[in-house]
Amino acid sequence: MTFFKSIGVIAATVMLLGSAASAETRVTYKSAKAGSSYFQMAVQFAEAMKAGTGGDVSVTVEESQGSVQNVMEVRARGGDYVFTTPPALIGLAQGGKAMFEGKSDPSFEGIRALFPIPSLTMHFVMSEASGVTSFAQMEGKTVLLGSGSFGAREGAKYIELFGLEGKVTVADSELSNAVNALKNGQIDGFVTAGSYPAPNVIEAAASTGVTVLSLDPDQIAQTKRTELIIPAGTYTGQDGDITTTSLPVVAYTTEKMDEDTAYLLTKTYWETKADMAGDAAWWAGVSLDMLSNITTQIHPGAIRYYKEIGAALNDAHM
Structure with missing residues (x-):
């Protein structure tokens, strides 16, 4: 093999490795205080995403001081941010009411639901x-x-x-x-x-x-x-x-997340939920019927999955 051919092989290998690395989707999941059941759920979710996608999705779990903090951080986060909170807080944030009074931000309007988690x-x-x-x-x-x-x-x-x-x-x-x-x-x-x-x-x-x-x-x-x-x-x-x-408690992201990522997260979540329930029974209490607890818009990527499986959605979700 000549020097120039060797260089060509090396370059092709680097390109392939770079392509493989870029294929990994990285997500940050912010839920609750360490030691709580909801933090444990976040860890289980991360493991399920890794197993269910063959390692294509990597989830970093972050400790949180509570649901209000999770919502407030939307202002500074990008398209890789997933967080949990009761649906009622989304409506309050978007309306600038209660604990969000005087703290309104345009980014709150871009919050989109993915899927319900244990209540x-x-x-x-x-x-x-x-x-x-x-x-x-x-x-x-x-x-x-x-x-x-x-x-x-x-x-x-x-x-x-x-x-x-x-x-x-x-x-x-x-x-x-x-x-x-x-x-x-x-x-x-x-x-x-x-x-x-x-x-x-x-x-x-x-x-x-x-x-x-x-x-x-x-x-x-x-x-x-x-x-x-x-x-x-x-x-x-x-x-x-x-x-x-x-x-009710729901996992949310924002409209900054691309449609394919939201679709993959939602699809993998529902397809691995039974396996998660085998390790922790609280997942068995989650069903598609709980989509009715979501009172604001669902991410288009998640909607794509729900339409594929014939799940019931309402006008508020669109």
């Missing part, structure tokens, strides 16, 4: 020893709400809405102590919000025996939250479905 699900967990099977029977009981979390705020709201304020003793302790306190009889129940099946509810049901309370239609209407059914058999001793409320 924050309310659990009112009462020990079998308490005998409580309905909210009315909580009167005179001691319940742990924790502090500072969505579940704690929502639990306090429901106690007030259902006429139990001043009739229930709220334990002064952190939610991390709930299962031990329930076992020891220090509390009659606790309130937690997380994607189901919730680890602390699994532990309490298996070790102590619990009843997770259902809400009736009137109670659900009072909360102004989304109804969610926890199927029978999710927790030890749970013979029937549990009707409760949830705060």
Whole structure:
């Protein structure tokens, strides 16, 4: 082989390697605090994208301080940014309302949904020893709400809405102590919000025996939250479905993301969801029906996939 032919072979090899490298799609996924269930979901999502695309998609998971921060960062991010937040926050950001008052930005109008992820699900967990099977029977009981979390705020709201304020003793302790306190009889129940099946509810049901309370239609209407059914058999001793409320959570990007990338992320997500559910049961609770929880536009790349599989979309999604 001559010198010039060798140079030609080397150049062709470099071009091929460069082409292969450029084929990799890099995405940043920002979700929640490290150690939380939603951060764990982000890690699972990253692994699923790598496996499902044969390494063509590389996802970097970033820790977040919360959903509001995730939305605010849209202002400085590019087309590789994916983040999670409840759908209601997108509407507030685009309208410059509530926590976004005075912080409006044109980039918020470009936020586009990709797919739903497990919802924050309310659990009112009462020990079998308490005998409580309905909210009315909580009167005179001691319940742990924790502090500072969505579940704690929502639990306090429901106690007030259902006429139990001043009739229930709220334990002064952190939610991390709930299962031990329930076992020891220090509390009659606790309130937690997380994607189901919730680890602390699994532990309490298996070790102590619990009843997770259902809400009736009137109670659900009072909360102004989304109804969610926890199927029978999710927790030890749970013979029937549990009707409760949830705060939907969705993965978003912006219109800066190209259509092919949004299509690939969405397609791979749904096609690997069953595998993810084999590792973590909370993914099994996600279905295409939850697209109805998305109240703003879906990315055109994701819409392409949903149309291919015949998923139901509405006018707000277009």
